[in-house]
Amino acid sequence: MAPQEADVLIVGAGLSGLIAARTVLAAGLTPLILEADTRVGGRILTEELGGLPVELGAQWIGDTHHRMFALAAELGVQTYPQYDDGETSYELAGTGVLRGNEFHSRFGDELAELEKVLRRLDELAAEVSPATPWTAPHAAEWDAITAGAWYDAQGLSPAARTLLEICTVGILAVPTVEVSFLHLLFTIQTCGVTSELFAESEGGAQTTRFVGGTAEIPNRLAALISEHIVFESPVQLIEYGTDSVVVHCRGGRTATGKRVIVALSPMLAGRIGYDPPLSGYRDQLTQRMPNSAAMKAFFIYDEPFWRSDGLNGQLISDIGPARMSNDTCVLGDDRGVILLFLEGEQARTHTQWSEEDRRAALTAELVRHFGDRAARPLHYLDGEWGSRQWTRGCYNANCGPLVWTTYGPALAEPIGPIHWASTDTATEWSAYMEGAVEAGERAAREVIEALTA
Ligand SMILES: Cc1cc2nc3c(=O)[nH]c(=O)nc-3n(C[C@H](O)[C@H](O)[C@H](O)COP(=O)(O)OP(=O)(O)OC[C@H]3O[C@@H](n4cnc5c(N)ncnc54)[C@H](O)[C@@H]3O)c2cc1C
Incomplete structure (x- = not known):
């Protein structure tokens, strides 16, 4: 396979990589995204359940996610507010449901x-x-x-x-x-x-959703730069000199460029080989920023029956399995959709269960909070991220003790022609889509300055 050429190679077609590619292209440079998977979007993943879009990945934006609001407007993706009327249901400290x-x-x-x-x-x-x-x-x-x-x-x-x-x-x-x-x-x-x-209401990170599903954002972005994306090309090795890079993918594809932007979580960036090897300082960092653990479970009902009981579909529980839930009904559809979150230890434990057992335990929890009708869903779907080869955990990368103060400068500092993006390197709304956009823009700016100075 002959090597492909571009000014800027980008590893990963998540939101951060897509934004970086678009920004580079707008500056008159040619980007080439090498994406491991068969789709764009990474941690943004809208699936269909009973004909409705459900978000196994990112779902909401909040009022201060200005880049995401602007991006949605530019791409023509409509937004709608998160439903928030009614009381939350709680069970805490052995009181039963309140x-x-x-x-x-x-x-x-x-x-x-x-x-x-x-x-x-x-x-x-x-x-x-x-x-x-x-x-x-x-x-x-x-x-x-x-x-x-x-x-x-x-x-x-x-x-x-x-x-x-x-x-x-x-x-x-x-x-x-x-x-x-x-x-x-x-x-x-x-x-x-x-x-x-x-908060979920005014000012929170979870006030607003996308008509058609969050994947509309990366899908429409990708459509604008489709000739600059290649799929099923997991990057395994980055060879680099002072002003040149050669990227080697599984399957034999290679690509050459002047710069490369690695738009992956730090842990996945650390699983790529580099020649010459990166400094021990950078490698020690990527060994110490593990991705967290979360999964989402969706129940679809014939109607959102909890609303007529004065409930907003949210629960907070110290019993579980889910610690929280949300009403995630879809704009324009009469059916009721409840999303339950399993995070941290709850996710780690329950991904080991069979789907049947997980569903039964979550159903029992919903019945405790919202009554017997919760036992009769039309559809169920859950999804976790640790087993997804190209993500390996979500929502983001976290630092344990002494990581920031020992290795922090290695997170986003370019190494020769290698630049780092992904939401995990952002300084505003890190871990969120807003952060993915910020980091993609920042990495693209670094490259543009280097190549057009
Ligand atoms: C369950 C869940 C719920 C979330 N909820 C929200 C929310 O409500 N609001 C919000 O703002 N954010 C939310 N997030 C976070 C949000 O999805 C992320 O911040 C954002 O999508 C990260 O984008 P990214 O481009 O930085 O990384 P990623 O999306 O991880 O993109 C990395 C890309 O690189 C590819 N890749 C990996 N390895 C290689 C390789 N070796 N070679 C080539 N390609 C490779 C992957 O396939 C992927 O496409 C959620 C995430 C999850 C998983």
Whole structure:
């Protein structure tokens, strides 16, 4: 197979790689994306269930995801608001199922404790620069402990501590004992404040959905640059000199270019071979940024019966298997759709179960919260990401203790003609689609400056 040539080679046709390619092309340079899979979108994956689009991957954007709103408008993808009317259903600390109002009066003190801790987190996060978290005044101290240890030291009641864990695992998708406290503060700071990160209503990260499904975004983006994408081309080796790269794919494809943008999570970037080998410093980093663990499960019903009971379809549970759920009915369709989240330990445990057992346990949970009608879905689908060869876990990469302060500068710093993208390298909304766009644009800018200076 003759080598293909382009100015800029891009590894991965996730949102970050697609944005990088488009930006490079707009600057008059030729990109070539080498994508391992048979599709674009990576962690964005819309599947059909009972004729409805359901999101096994990314689903929402929030009010401050300005790049994503602009991209959707440019691509002609319509958006609609997340349904949020009614009470949330809770089960916490052995009380049985409580509706929102009852929960708030029963756990008022615990919620006040939680609020105080969230405000303190906002204050501390404000000291962390998302581009250089290791330079924060207390970086050494915060990176030496886990988020869980800091939480444990706040003197919280057991119920408040449990709620805090549920909220945080809902973002990081790993138990708080696995991430450094500095990483938690970095995450908060890349998103603004805790209220934006944790809230679903106004200002939160989960206010808005896409008509037709999130995959409309990468699919339409790819259609604009289709002649610059090759599929089923897993990159295995990147040979590089000062101003040149040769990329070798499984199956024998090779491509040559002046620069390469690796638009993969750090862990997957570390599974590629490099010749000459990358520094130990960079390799030690990619050995220490594992992807987290989450899965989503969808139930479709003939109607959203919980709404007429005054419920918003959300649950919060310390029993599980799911810790949280959402009403994810599709605009223009009368059927009811509930999405349950399994994150961190819940995902790790339940992916080992058979689908039948998982579905039965989740159905029982829905029945506890929303009544017997929840036992009669029309359709069910779940999906996890650890076994997907080209993702290997989601939502994102997290840092355990001492990673940011020891290896942080290696995350996004180019090495010769090799540049790093993916949402995991972003400084705004890292881990989200917004971050994937930011990182793709930033890596493309680096390359454009280098090649057109
Ligand atoms: C279940 C789930 C729910 C989520 N929910 C939300 C949400 O509601 N809102 C939100 O904003 N974000 C959400 N996210 C996160 C969001 O999907 C990601 O931040 C974003 O899609 C990451 O894009 P990326 O391009 O950085 O990486 P990826 O999407 O991971 O793209 C990497 C690409 O590289 C390819 N690849 C891998 N290895 C190779 C190789 N060796 N050679 C060539 N190609 C390779 C992959 O196939 C993939 O296409 C969610 C993610 C998941 C999985």
